[in-house]
Amino acid sequence: MLSTLAQEAVQNAPEISEAIQVAEAGAKTGIAAIGAGLAAVGAGIGIGRIGGDANIAMARQPEMMSDIRASSMIFAALIEGVAFFGAVIALLFAL
Amino acid sequence: MILPILTALFPLPSEGGQQDPFEYLFAHVLPHKIEGLIIFGLPVWNIQYFQLAAIGFMVVGFSGVARAIRKGNPGPVARVLAGWVAWIRDEVVYPNMQKEHAQKLLPLFITLFFFILFMNLFGLIPFGATATASVYVTAALSCITFGIMLIGGIIVQGPIAFWKNLIPHGVPWWLIPLIFFMEFAGLFIKPFALTIRLMANMMGGHLVILSFMGLAFYFGSQNTILGLAVAPISIGLSMFMMILESFVALLQAYIFTLLSVIFVSMCLHPDH
Numbered sequence: 082m083l084s085t086l087a088q089e090a091v092q093n094a095p096e097i098s099e100a101i102q103v104a105e106a107g108a109k110t111g112i113a114a115i116g117a118g119l120a121a122v123g124a125g126i127g128i129g130r131i132g133g134d135a136n137i138a139m140a141r142q143p144e145m146m147s148d149i150r151a152s153s154m155i156f157a158a159l160i161e162g163v164a165f166f167g168a169v170i171a172l173l174f175a176l
Numbered sequence: 177m178i179l180p181i182l183t184a185l186f187p188l189p190s191e192g193g194q195q196d197p198f199e200y201l202f203a204h205v206l207p208h209k210i211e212g213l214i215i216f217g218l219p220v221w222n223i224q225y226f227q228l229a230a231i232g233f234m235v236v237g238f239s240g241v242a243r244a245i246r247k248g249n250p251g252p253v254a255r256v257l258a259g260w261v262a263w264i265r266d267e268v269v270y271p272n273m274q275k276e277h278a279q280k281l282l283p284l285f286i287t288l289f290f291f292i293l294f295m296n297l298f299g300l301i302p303f304g305a306t307a308t309a310s311v312y313v314t315a316a317l318s319c320i321t322f323g324i325m326l327i328g329g330i331i332v333q334g335p336i337a338f339w340k341n342l343i344p345h346g347v348p349w350w351l352i353p354l355i356f357f358m359e360f361a362g363l364f365i366k367p368f369a370l371t372i373r374l375m376a377n378m379m380g381g382h383l384v385i386l387s388f389m390g391l392a393f394y395f396g397s398q399n400t401i402l403g404l405a406v407a408p409i410s411i412g413l414s415m416f417m418m419i420l421e422s423f424v425a426l427l428q429a430y431i432f433t434l435l436s437v438i439f440v441s442m443c444l445h446p447d448h
Contacts, residue, residue, distance in 0.1 A: 162431075165377060
């Protein structure tokens with residue numbers, strides 16, 4: 082019985098390794114997608130905080146509105162840069 | 177009636193059957209080599225035309241501005257362009273750099289800003305491609321910044337003092353190797369961050385727009401009426417993303433220039 086099992090394993094080995102390769106490629110892409118989504122979560126948290134605090138500051142001091150708006154754009158772009166790092170690394174990992 | 181005319185004007189390729197519409201869009205809009213075109217032994221990419229066009233725009237646009245202002249009767253275009261240049265000088269470069277170095281390096285930063293801005297905006301016009309979506313182009317631009325950081329720092333401060341001034345004052349002696357290693361790595365990582373930030377912003381915007389556009393073609397390949405029904409939604413979403421991306425193009429050019437100014441000034445005059 083063991084010899085028939087061994088014979089079957091030897092016969093099916095190329096298909097099994099191919100199936101494993103296909104599953105690995107799918108898992109790589111899946112995990113890369115999860116990583117990119119987590120990077121988006123980080124960006125959302127950071128930029129959300131900036132937006133909230135900027136609104137509070139603008140409500141307290143309406144004469145600083147344009148300064149606060151310009152400053153919050155700059156910080157949002159910087160935080161998005163960090164989030165894009167994660168997305169680019171995920172893209173490199175998936176390809 | 178309109179449909180055959182449109183399909184004759186803007187054909188989807190069908191090389192040996194139906195090609196995936198997403199693949200077609202991605203392959204033709206993102207930076208790619210042009211097959212069969214080799215100049216001076218190097219392959220030609222489709223984005224090189226737009227880099228040259230950006231330089232052409234800059235040369236043509238700014239050629240008569242200084243002369244018109246000196247004569248005293250600038251037209252509206254000269255006033256607008258002079259206003260942009262003055263804004264970069266007074267809000268981006270002079271507040272962040274010492275006066276004598278700022279005056280010498282100002283043309284570099286103005287060129288950098290307008291080059292990146294025009295390259296970013298060319299990706300939004302029909303049949304245009306974004307040169308800055310290619311990591312090689314943004315890496316070359318941040319190599320310029322890195323070169324000015326290193327060479328300017330070594331010229332201004334001297335070769336030994338440049339590396340000594342990487343370490344702040346008042347650091348205990350047992351921390352100095354770690355701090356030096358971190359500052360040395362930061363010297364390389366900051367321009368690398370510039371590269372990735374610009375490239376990922378431009379590439380990401382294009383990927384989203386192409387995905388929305390490809391939706392209409394994908395549904396159209398399944399069923400023509402479904403495709404025509406999805407098309408207005410897809411066009412609306414693409415238009416909204418393009419408006420957003422034009423704002424991102426300006427913002428990213430500004431961020432690149434601002435961070436270049438800050439990094440160069442930190443290397444020329446470390447204030448610790």
